Amino acid sequence: MNIKFDPNNIVIKRCMSGMSMEDSGNVEDATKVFHQAWREAKDDYDKFIAAYHLARIQKNTPDKLKWMEISLQSALNIDDDNVKSAYPTLYLNIAECYEKLCDSENAQRNYELSTIYNVGPIDEGPFYHGTKADLQVGDLLTAGEISNYKPELKMNHIYFTANANGAGLAAALAKGQGRERVYIIQPTGKFEHDPNVTDKKFPGNLTRSYRSQEPLRIIGEETEWAKLTTPERREWREKVAENKGEIIN
Incomplete structure (x- = not known):
């Protein structure tokens, strides 16, 4: 299974808009747009992307961890070879959250998973x-x-x-x-x-x-x-x- 990245996907467009707002320093409106993307998410692929951006923008570590784990679980539900390229990043972010929360056991487990999945491209084309x-x-x-x-x-x-x-x-x-x-x-x-x-x-x-x-x-x-x-x-x-x-x- 290989899901094609579609820049016209409404969730992707919302997140791109939110990132532009972030770049302009308008974090409050960016956060609203990411939440709107989450509400409009129709499947696990949409949820994986929207949750990731909601996680990024959180100032509170438990909230960041919550959204990052939602993003990871949505990505795992898809079981798509291309989406697997995001696994190392998601596990790494989760590990860093656990480390900040002084949970060394879960931090180490997620650091290891990030390394395991960081194997380079597995795409077979065309x-x-x-x-x-x-x-x-x-x-x-x-x-x-x-x-x-x-x-x-x-x-x-x-x-x-x-x-x-x-x-x-x-x-x-x-x-x-x-x-x-x-x-x-x-x-x-x-x-x-x-x-x-x-x-x-x-x-x-x-x-x-x-x-x-x-x-x-x-x-x-x-x-x-x-x-x-x-x-x-x-x-x-x-x-x-x-x-x-x-x-x-």
């Missing part, structure tokens, strides 16, 4: 890479290209995703004048969670974004993905231009 380059089956995509987001940065890894729509977004933002293309790829070596998205806004790697220092082999081309409208493309380019964050390279 995997995609978005670009404007005209390539053929059998061609290799390699690291060393200039970043689409930081023109002064030469990338040490080649990036890909198990989400065709995410690859389509990368294609829309890619440099060049060719048409947007999403290639089906096969990693030729080890790969890791993309640290630029993992445990940033959401726990784990829910967007199924990865990177490798080894080449990616093109094995086909995907033709069906959610293509951006012109206004959406312009909005994304503005977001990229405004983003001053560092890229972990």
